[in-house]
Amino acid sequence: MLMETSIEMEKAALILKLLGDQTRLTMMKILDQHVCCVCEFVEIFQMSQPAISQHLRKLKDIGLVREERKGQWIFYSVNKRNEDYPFLKQVLDQLPNQDFKIIKLEKNGTRISCC
Amino acid sequence: MLMETSIEMEKAALILKLLGDQTRLTMMKILDQHVCCVCEFVEIFQMSQPAISQHLRKLKDIGLVREERKGQWIFYSVNKRNEDYPFLKQVLDQLPNQDFKIIKLEKNGTRISCC
DNA sequence: TAATAATATAACAATTTACTTATATATCCA
DNA sequence: TGGATATATAAGTAAATTGTTATATTATTA
Secondary structure, three states: OOOOOOOOHHHHHHHHHHHOOHHHHHHHHHHOOOOEEHHHHHHHHOOOHHHHHHHHHHHHHOOOEEEEEEOOEEEEEEOOOOOOHHHHHHHHOOOOOOHHHHHHHHHHOHHHHHO | OOOOOOOOHHHHHHHHHHHOOHHHHHHHHHHOOOOEEHHHHHHHHOOOHHHHHHHHHHHHHOOOEEEEEEOOEEEEEEOOOOOOHHHHHHHHOOOOOOHHHHHHHHHHOHHHHHO
16 A cells, blocks of 8 residues: 655655755654654764754754753654654654664663753 | 665665755656656756756766666666665655656657657 | 753854856767 | 767856854753
């Protein structure tokens, strides 16, 4: 059975361009399974906090992720209500699982430390 | 049943980056169904011949398309033997059909004129 | 209220991208 | 062989991208 998705070419290209960056692609794969905050991504990608923030903003700007503030922390998750989520999901489902990155954080103690 | 594709993150990001351009994405969608030559894409996208050639070269360089010379013309088609074709295909299958662009060429007489 | 922590934003620099125009290459055919 | 056609390549440029560092914002807590 063919899944019916009615994404437009322009929108599809926009989404794929955002996914065409290894950092953002990995973020999305992780976020599809886990809720994460900025500091965790800083740890995972060994990249500056502003760099992570900027990637997340791009993803948020086209509606792929959503944020929820809880105290000092802002938690990011995949926006499954987005009309293009089915399109996104089919891409993410083809990617290798990235849970090991979260597990590594947990072993570090870096995951619980802030979130 | 989940389709097994074992693409690596780095490779996936590379492919998605190439697809994240409306011209190349549309090219790939068309090429998945039709064999085309450069001049047809020049007509379809109303873009210079070198621009089209350069897009096709990028797609060829990572193995997504292949070329076959027939006389003066070089015919491009999707490289279905590529190990990452299943990954690509799942993306393309979600996009709206672009056959109308080829049909328009046929009505123009621009398709048969060269190919 | 002041210090700290998490995150966002601004400003900037290096790199990459996607065109352009000009030119080279390859094939066909008279 | 020479002109025409289809395509590729080279060189240059403007805009976009992706990082950086510095600073602002927001919430927490002593």
